[in-house]
Amino acid sequence: MNIKQYTKEKLTKIKENKIWYYFIRFIFIPFFNFVWVNVINFEGRLLAIFYQFKKKNFYKINKHEDVKLIENDPDFQEIATKIKRAIDERLINQIKNDLFSKKFDDPSKNQYNDYRKDFFPLLPDDVKDEVVKFALSEKNLLTATKYLKVFPVIKKIIVNLNIPRSDKEKGAQLWHKDDFGYKSLDIFLAVSDIDINNGPLYFLKAKNPLGVFFKIKKVVKNALPGERNKVTLDIFSNYYNESEIGALIGKSGTSVYVDSFTKYHRGGFCKSKDRIMLRISYQTPDSSRGNESYDPEKFSYYPKILKKDVKNIFHKYAMFKTRNKFFKFIKIDNIILFLIKIFHYKM
Ligand SMILES: [Fe+2]
Incomplete structure (x- = not known):
């Protein structure tokens, strides 16, 4: 055994130790969280304080939760209906043709994406306007702000x-x-509408107190891009039973707020019918999902929206904020991912 292998094995042993678990949970995470909220996201923290002032329209996600199922919210049902109305058979066929002709010849990209396609760019502008309005609605922004503790x-x-x-x-x-x-x-x-036949999103109901610093040991072996760090259904069932798993099943408009970074989830496996789902992700400038290469004067998901036309400072931040020069220089996203890699607890 060479030195590298030896160190790796030793580290793995440490990371499975209960003492390590308590160190991460009660010492490392509180410290890391403080720095993340108040230093790395200083600007977002300030904006959050101002944004929360006198605003009340939001869904409360308790401290010990990182998921919330929403049923029968008229605003959510309305946006679902608006999207549904813009979809006809011609559009569906166009998307399916794109999917069937998709090639997976770039080995660095997800090799398993032949079952889904994002068609937001193909929707008519008036529907895109409505979706962006929904993404910027007080209910969604405030819910995300309260959960993240910083403006998203x-x-x-x-x-x-x-x-x-x-x-x-x-x-x-x-x-x-x-x-x-x-x-x-x-x-x-x-x-x-979603039922068990058209790929519900499944998620663990309970929040793991370690969040991103918790990982399941047995991941797919020799995985290609798209399956790295993923856990098969069989293995997962050794850790959690059926009753601990929730699902997004219900009528059009049914929704779930979920932290996809901290929470184990899976979804989109359609057995017999198609599924259409809207997804909006509220993150922070330090996350590794960047749009650095994109024209910074245009909203990358809907380039018709120009930075210079957005006067609301909160909306401007939500759509255009990128890392500042210092965090770009030190590659803050890589540092955070590295810390997660080093400090997580494995089970
Ligand atoms: Fe995911």
């Missing part, structure tokens, strides 16, 4: 069509966390 940036607006494509779960249909940073809040909103 929008790092994803997608409307996915998922189709039945294989007889077994693969890629993001396996259990995983989105490894892009420390904390986030996503809203997954059912546009089509």
Whole structure:
């Protein structure tokens, strides 16, 4: 055994130790969290304080939760209906054709993405306007702000069509966390009705107190991009039983707020029917989902919106804020991901 292997094995042993668990939970995380909120996200912290002033319209996610199921919210049902109305058979066929002709010849990219496609860019402008308005609504921004403790940036607006494509779960249909940073809040909103046959999002109900610093040991072996750090359904069932797992199942408009960085989840495996889902991801400038290469004067998910036209400082931050020069220089996203890699507890 060489030195590298030896150190790796020793480190793995330490990371499975209960003392390590308590160190991470009661010493490391409180310290890390303080720095993340007050230093790394200093600007977002200030904005959060101002934004919360006198505003009351939000969903409360308790301190010991990182998920919340929303049923029968008229605003959510309305946005689902608006998207649904813009979709016809011609559009669906166009998306399916794109999917069937997609090639997976770049080995550095997700090799398992043949079952879903984002078609938000193909929606008519008036619907895109409504979706962006929804993403910037007080209810969503305030819910994300209260959960994150800092004002968020929008790092994803997608409307996915998922189709039945294989007889077994693969890629993001396996259990995983989105490894892009420390904390986030996503809203997954059912546009089509969802039942067990068209790929519900499944998630662990309880929050793990270690958040991103908790990982399941047995991940897919020799995985290609798209399946790295993912856990098969079989293995996962050795850790958690059926009653500990929640699902986004329900009528159009049913939604779930979930922190996809801290929480194990899987979804989108359609057995027999298609599924359409809106997803908006509220993150922070330090997460590794960047749009650095994109024209900074345009909102990357909807380039019709120009930075110079947005007067509201909160909306401007949510759509256009990127890392400052210092954090760009030190590559803060890589540092955080590295710390997670070093300091997590494995079970
Ligand atoms: Fe995910």
